[in-house]
Amino acid sequence: MSGTRRSATDNSETRKVLLDVTARLMREEGYAAVSSRRVGREAGVTPALVHYYFATLDDLFLAVFREGAEKNLSRHARVLESPQPLHALWEFSIEPSGTALLTEFMALANHRKSIRSEIAEYAMRFRRLQLALLESRRWGQSEPTGQDVPLPALLVVLSCLSRGLVMEDELGITEGHAETRALVEQLLSRFDDNRADRAPQA
Amino acid sequence: MSGTRRSATDNSETRKVLLDVTARLMREEGYAAVSSRRVGREAGVTPALVHYYFATLDDLFLAVFREGAEKNLSRHARVLESPQPLHALWEFSIEPSGTALLTEFMALANHRKSIRSEIAEYAMRFRRLQLALLESRRWGQSEPTGQDVPLPALLVVLSCLSRGLVMEDELGITEGHAETRALVEQLLSRFDDNRADRAPQA
């Protein structure tokens, strides 16, 4: 039984609740709604206990970000194993779930140094993981139709477009979205249909 | 002389200062740094006077947004008259100046209804203006190389990409950016070099 007990601070159930409450508050009301009092109240504990787990609010924000980042990294690793990895990546990226939270972190990063550097470091790790996984499946070198769209550029385009489309959708802006999605599908097929392990079509 | 006096509330010099201070605070420290006390202090007036001009903070935010939006609309109208309108649009869009402010408004819009609807309405007006101006120069119909990239999609791609690249740049993320910019230039040339008023090249 001693193997299952969890008294260490990092595994505390309370800590998990605090992280969940914080993430929800950020999604629903923005980072400005996060305070030790508010988080404590919604988690059923006192503000002082929030400070016990996270000395400052920045520590709390960082912990939320790191947890989400790690989950995202492993989910992406799985997504990129799909038979049509780029289509799978795209479908995954245009899910609105994580975007609202990411937007809040972007805004936070604009004026909190500790968060900015954490986000930047993660983003680079993330993009390099994507590159490595995709290149290991033999893209990006001298594929017939992929020549004019280097893989690094494609990844930038996909991430900017998915983020932008989801944000606009949530604001109620849909002008040109259908055409854009169709265009992306067409572009992705040029890659997913021309992998090295499939027969070239001409 | 009576034509130059400006006693109306909307033309007040103080009002202008308040708008400027607010925009600067949003850019440099985020929307959360905006308060009637802070704005008043930095403008050299009392908090009560801020409330005299803008009953609530939302009114203040909205006024800042509207002012920037109007300026942006007229600047864009001029940009799109360039001999290479899409290149001009792109160069204009990747200027970092307005992006930080826009990011703050996006984050604000996520949880302030009045701001969300204002941003959405403006974005649609904006995109329709772009479409109208560009189509009047005979794009997007059946141009030789533009067939597979409809103009509405192109505009979405440009705006998402410019916003995304600038944001990433400011965080220090540059992976894949050079390749993406090259790709965009190539795409834009397919349009700008194939306008109806230039000779087709084959």
Added chain:
DNA sequence: GTCTATAGTTCGATAGAC
């Protein structure tokens, strides 16, 4: 238009009991 004064909130963070 601009001010003083103030009511009523909410906040970050800490000390220290249990």
Added chain:
DNA sequence: GTCTATCGAACTATAGAC
């Protein structure tokens, strides 16, 4: 690990004098 109690500070918004 969780609490009470508290300091010191910031905030929105309004009332009303000038």
